[in-house]
Amino acid sequence: MPTATAPWLLLAVFSGALISLQSRITGALAAGLGGDGFAAATISFGSGLLVLAIGLVVARGARRGVGRVVADVRARRLRRWQVLGGFGGAAFVLTQGLTVGVLGVALFSVAIVAGQVAGGLLFDRMGLGPAGPQRPTRRRVLGAVLVLAAVGLSMADKLGGGLPYAALALPLIAGVCVSWQQAVNGHVRNASGSAYTGTFFNFAAGTGALVAILVLHTVFVGLPDRLPTEPYLYLGGLVGIVFISIAVATVQKLGVLLLGLCTITGQLAGSLALDLLLPHGGAEVTPATVAGIALALAAVTIAALSGSTPSRIVTRGAAADAPAPQESHRKLS
Template sequence: MTTDRRSALLVAAACAATVVAGLGVAAQHRVNGELGQVIDDGFTAALISFSSGLVLLLVATAASPRARAAFRAIRPLLASGELRWWMLLGGFGGAFLVLGQSLVASILGVAIFTVATVTGQTAMGLWIDATGFAGSRRAPVTTQRLLGTLLTLAAVVVAVAPEIGGRVPVAALLLPLLAGLGVGAQAAVNGRVRTATGSPIAATTINFIIGTTALAVATGVHLLIAGLPDRLPSDPALYIGGALGAGFIAIQTITVARIGVLILGLCLVMGQLVGALVLDLVLPIGVATTASTAIGAALTLVGVLIAAIPSRRRDRPRRASQAGA
């Protein structure tokens, strides 16, 4: 197998894994949205979700000598400057996403919550790939990538526009929009931590430690004001949000180094929208899905393919120049 063919297969596998991660994100939107609705407390629901994921990751870390060694390496990496302290704060993005799920996903529905998140993810992914933020693999903003991104944004408009100002309050879209920006940045810094430590488990666990800490502080303040929720649900399915989060964040920390933040974001978008469409049809919550959501998902798929497929014309000169060097 040639090097180019092997590289193309690895990129395809990374894209497919990231789409699966996107399906997990949509499922987490649904689970955490219902948990927040049932207990009528989005802050507590978010903390339950994130902390349960942290418990699973701490167990995995304890069982992995490589992950434990990676944790011990964090301090020397910070001291040497290979990692900056702010690169460990990716968990803030995840925490804000989970909080948004618990607070407004039950109002917006999974599909509309997802497309609002997508807007922030796509914009952040384009900026990060263009600037190489946090040591990410830089990728120039070519016409092909820009077209794919614009199609994805058009999908967002198509999917959400019919509901704006009606059943969907504009203010409720702000949380998932900001969460999308945070998720895009989270992928970049988590990927950098994974590269430096050599352990996706360690990078994901650090993400959950930071996110759980942030949510614990926010929830503590909230509970002092609002009081404890009346009850917790008995349905075990409502407590799997943390496990879903641990899974899709671990996938992102591995695939981002291969495909870059923009393509990672677009593949996540595709998985999220397709998953959201299915979930809103099978297990609806909040605003019911419409034909516009399906059209938006189709446009997203086209945008992902345009942005993700390498441009042969662009690659040939690069290989030629490398051969002559």
């Protein structure tokens, strides 16, 4: 593993731990809203967008970055779908609210990870991320398989029968959406020259999608009767800003698959730490959980040893000299 890559790997693992923290906060917020996951997801995304919008007012560089992204979209150097990475985040939190109660956290996590790893392999091979095409080397594939095994091992003693396995399709699709989100967010970062701007567009797209869905949900169900008063329940947006910013900044350095493997490892480790420090809901730390985290760390190390150098993948009709990774957002269609 190149020494220069190690800090980016550690940052990506840390961002995964923050995802676990945000999930715990958003879950508690949904419970405080009478089980309304739609409202909880919208509040989480919306609060993050509000903080970022205030930052735009005081940060001239961030405003210039927004202007550069808008100009690139108008000039078609940046495709419109490339600024909609927030849809992936919206799909994740909505699927969490819709299926965790049916599947349980264990099966939900396995399905999300399976979709995320599959999406990472696919999108790296396609060159969808700003790092350009990444060959699915044997070590990367082995790392992906070991991460799936790690998640299954850590959850093995929590699985039960009689579950509607057909519902696994939603988190599987959401996992692929998360990988797509990580890939396209990097293009916005390249266009703007700022991870802050990429994060802002992510929250804007995600909040817009969630507000539209919440409006439809409200027509049939109505709004929660009250808002919880505990201040920490409204910190999910701030936590999301941090881990999405890290993903935006690191995807070009690591590629979509390796970034996903690192965040998955961080999620497992973060969940373990939260269960040890803040146990709730009957959560229990078992030897299988610890063994799964150890296996995930080994998987990330194996995948990282393959390096993150973009491969020269030439498709029919493509020029032999592929564009530099930093310019890939101007070439994708």
